Amino acid sequence: MEMNEYLDVFIEESKEHIQALNSNLLELEKDPKNMDTVNEIFRSAHTLKGMSATMGYQDLADLTHKMENVLDAARNDKLDLDSTIIDIVFEAVDHMESMVFDIIDGGNGKKDVSELVAQLKAIEEGEPIQELKSNGDNLASTESTNTEAQMIPLSSLDEFEITVLQQSLEKQFNNFHISIKLDEGCLLKAARVYMVFEVLEQMGEVIKSEPTVAELEEEKFENDFAVILITQDDQDTVKQKIMKVSEVSEVLVSAFEMNAAAETSQMEESAQSSENKSAPVSKSEEAKKQNTSKTGQLTSKTIRVNIDRLDALMNLFEELVIDRGRLEQIAGTMKDAALQETVEHMTRISGDLQNIILNMRMVPIDQVFNRFPRMVRQLAKDLNKKIDLTIHGAETELDRTVIDEIGDPLVHLIRNGLDHGIETPEERVAKGKPEKGTLTLNAYHSGNHVFIEISDDGAGINKEKVIKKAISNGVIEEDQVATMNDSQINQLILASGFSTADQISDISGRGVGLDVVKNTIESLGGSIKIESEYGKGSLFSVQLPLTLSIISVLLVEVGKEKYAIPLSSIIETAIINNKDIMNAHNKQVIDFRGKVVPLINLKEIFEVPGEQEDDTFHSIVIIRQGEKMAGLIVDSFIGQNEIVLKSLGNYLTDVFAISGATILGDGQVALIVDTNALIK
Amino acid sequence: MTDSITETQNEYLQSIVFQLNNEEYALPVSYVGGIETMMPITRVPGVPRYVKGVFNLRGVVTPIIDLRERFDISNYENTKSTRIIILQINDVEVGLIVDAAYDVVDIPKSKVEPSPDVIGSVQVDYIHGVAKLEDRLLILLDMERVLNIVETKEQYQTES
Known part of the structure; x- marks a missing residue:
C-alpha cells in the first residue's frame, strides 16, 4: 500500500482536529446554544471522519460518524445539547485521541467503541429525524441514507438542464437517475469515477452529477455519488455497463421523473442539507454549489497535464x-x-x-486581482483609512506559471501602498486632498511584457527620509548619496532591512516585504520600478515577461528592413501629407483628431541604412501607451500577421526599442518594436 | 579508456581552426555547437558594430557576430567558404562569421605561448596565446573577451 506517505499528513491533521474538537467543546460547554461552535466541531469531526475512512481506520471513522450525526442534529435544532450529551461527546473525543496515538505508535487504530457508538446512537435516535432513523446497522442502511440523500433534487437543476431533460423525454430518450456506490476499500476513487463517467458518456449524456464533477475529481465525496443521464439504453443495460467498472459495489438506476422530483424536492432538500458536509451556511453554500455546477457544466471535465x-x-x-x-x-x-x-x-x-x-x-490576471477588493476593504478598516480601489485590465492574460507566483508580491505592494502610502483621512483633508484615497491597479500588455501598475495618491516617497534611513540602516554609505539619482533613491526602499514607516505595523511588516517582492519579481525574469512624487503619490510598476505567446502585429517596411509593431499598441494607421507636419520645439508633430501627436521616424531611430526619401506623403502608425500617443513614420505597411514572439537570446539584452524578434514565413527574422520604449 | 581521454584532454586543447584574413585562429571545440553556411541576417539597431544582427537558426533567433569587424579587418567580403560557427558559452548562444572553418586540431598545451609583444602594436586582450604547430601558427582566442562576456573562464586559463 502506498498509504504510508499520507500517514504523516493524516497524523498531523488528526492531531490538529482533535485539538480543535477539545477546545471547541470546552467553549460549547460554557455556551451550549452557540451554533458557530457546534459548526466548528462538526467540521472538524467531519474532516476527521473523511480522513480516517480514506486511511482505512474504520473504528475511528464510525465513531466520528456517530458523533457527527449527534452534532448535526444539534445544529439543526433537533436536539438540545445538555451537559450529559457534551460529556459523552468529550468521551468520544478522548477515544479518538487514543486511537490516533495508537496509530502514531504503529498500531492499527482499532478500539472497541461499540458502547460509545451505541450511546451516541441512542442520543441521536432520541429524536424522530427522518434521515437519521436508518443509521442503525452500519453498512446496509447507510447506503440507503446516502442514496436517498444523494437523490438529486429537481430544484438544483438550472433552467437549461431542465429544458434538456424535457426535450430528451419528448424525443423518447430515457432520463435516468443513477446512484453509484464504490467499494469501501477503493483507493483511487477519482479514477473509478472517471471510468464510470466514460462508460456513462458512451451511453448518453450526463446532465448533472452530485457532488459536482470537480468535487468528484478531488475525491471530495465518500463512496457514492449520483448522476442524471440521458440515454437511449434501457435501465438494465445502463446498470450492467456501469457494474463492469471494477470496484463499483452498487448501482441504482431509476427513471428521473420530472414531476415526482418536483414534489419530493422539498423533502429531499432538507435531507440533503443535513447530510451536506458543511451545512452551517447551508443556504449560501448550496447556492454556491449550484453556481459552480452551472458554470462547471460546460467545462465539466478536466485532466491535469504536466x-x-x-x-x-x-x-x-x-x-x-x-x-x-x-x-x-x-x-x-x-x-x-x-x-x-x-x-x-x-x-x-x-x-x-x-x-x-x-x-x-x-489565465486572466483577474484570478489574482479578484481577491484584492475585499482585502483592501478590510485593511482600510483596520487602518482607519478611506480607500477607493479601482482595477483596470483585469482581463489581461498571463502565463499560468507567472499568475501562480505574482499574487504574494502584489499583496505586499498593495499593503505597502495602503499602509505607508495613503494617509489618514484627517491628514488628507489637511493637505487639501479628497478624504478618500485612491489605489489603482492597472494591468496591460506591452511587447512581450506584461505590466502591472499599482499607484496611489498618497504621501509619496520622502527622499530625504529614505536616504537618512538607508544610511542609518547601513543599506548605503553616506558618500554614495551624491551619485544617486531619484529612481535609485526610490529603489532603496526595496533593499532588505528597510522600513520607512515610523511605527512598525502589522499591515506591511518590518521592511522585509518589499525586499521579498523585488526578489520574487526578479526570479520571474521581471523588474520593478518606482516613480514617486513627494506629497502626490507613488507608482510601482512591475514588468513581467510573457514568456511565450503568439501575438498579432502589423508588419511594416522601413528601408529594406521589416519590423513588427504589436497590434495591441496601435490605434490606427494613416497616410499624411508633408504639409500637415508641424514643428513644435524642434520636434515634428501632427494634429491627429484634435490632439498633438509627436512623430518618430523609425528610420532615424533604428539607423536604417539608405537615403532619407523626401516623399510628399508619409505612412504613419499611431501608437499609444497609456495616455500618451506617438506617430511612427514608416515606409510602407505590409499587413497584419500572427507571429511567435521570440527573444533575442541572452547575448543581446537591452536593445533599445526592440522587445524581441520573430521568424517570418520566409524564414527571415523580423524585429518587434517596443512601442513602450519609444513613447518614453 | 576514460582515463586516457581525460589524459588527452589535460594535455591537449581540442580546438576548431578557422581562418580570418589569411590568419588561422583556434577556439575550444567544447564551445562549438555547429558550423553553418551563410544565411540571411537581420540587422539589429543600436548594437556594437561587430554584432551583425540576428538570424534564424532552426527556429531559434540567434545573434551573429562578425569577427572580421571585431578584429578591425577591413576590405572583407563573403565568399563561398564563409562560415558561421555557432558558439555556446554558458547560456549564451551566438554565431561567428569567419572566412573559412577547417578541422579540429589537438593543440598540445606545451606548445601554447603567450602572444608576442610587438612594439608599436596595439595590445588586445582577447588573444589568449599562440601555438606553433609544424608549419602552422594558430592564434588562440579568449572567446569570453571576444564576446565581452565577463564570466568564469575555465578554458585556456593561464597556468603559471
Missing part, C-alpha cells in the same frame, strides 16, 4: 505557425485556387488550435 508537455506542444505549434506563414506566401504567389483554398482552411484550423493551446496556459 506543464512541460504543454511547453513541448507550444514549441511544435510555433514551428507550425511559421510554416503556415510560409504556405500562405507560397499559395499567394502560385495563385492555384485549390491550393489557396486548402491553405485557407488550414489557416482557420490552426487558428483555432492556436487559441486552444494558448488558452491552456493563459
